Structures are given as structure tokens and as C-alpha cells.
Amino acid sequence: MGNKTASRGSGTRRAVKKRVEKSGQEKPVALTLKVDSGLYVRLSTLRATQRTTNQNILEQALREYLTRAGA
Numbered sequence: 001m002g003n004k005t006a007s008r009g010s011g012t013r014r015a016v017k018k019r020v021e022k023s024g025q026e027k028p029v030a031l032t033l034k035v036d037s038g039l040y041v042r043l044s045t046l047r048a049t050q051r052t053t054n055q056n057i058l059e060q061a062l063r064e065y066l067t068r069a070g071a
Contacts, residue, residue, distance in 0.1 A: 033058070 035043070047054055 043054060043057065047057060050057075
């Protein structure tokens, strides 16, 4: 059993293997995000008014951010 945090921030990168489901579609990867309560309330309010999900809002925001950052 190794220390899980030992490799974080070490500067080494691993090749990312595409995860594909049996249907041929790419399988989503889980991501945990911790935010302060004020940001969470704003997200929840937006989610309710737009009748969508946190997943959809955050995925769209991340795509737009990465595009602007040129990543």
C-alpha cells in the first residue's frame, strides 16, 4: 500500500488512456470539486432557474475556460 499523495505535484505526467465503453462511446471520468458554500448556492440557484444539472453547467464552463486558455 503506497502513499496516494506522494505522486501529486511531482511534475511527472502519465499518458492518459482513453476510456471507451462497449457502445464505442468515450466513458466519462469522475472528478471531485470542493467549493465554498457561497459558490455552491450560486450554482444551485442557476441550476434551478435553468432547469439543468451541475454536471452540464460545470462541463460547459470548463470547456469554455480551457478553450480561452488555449489548452
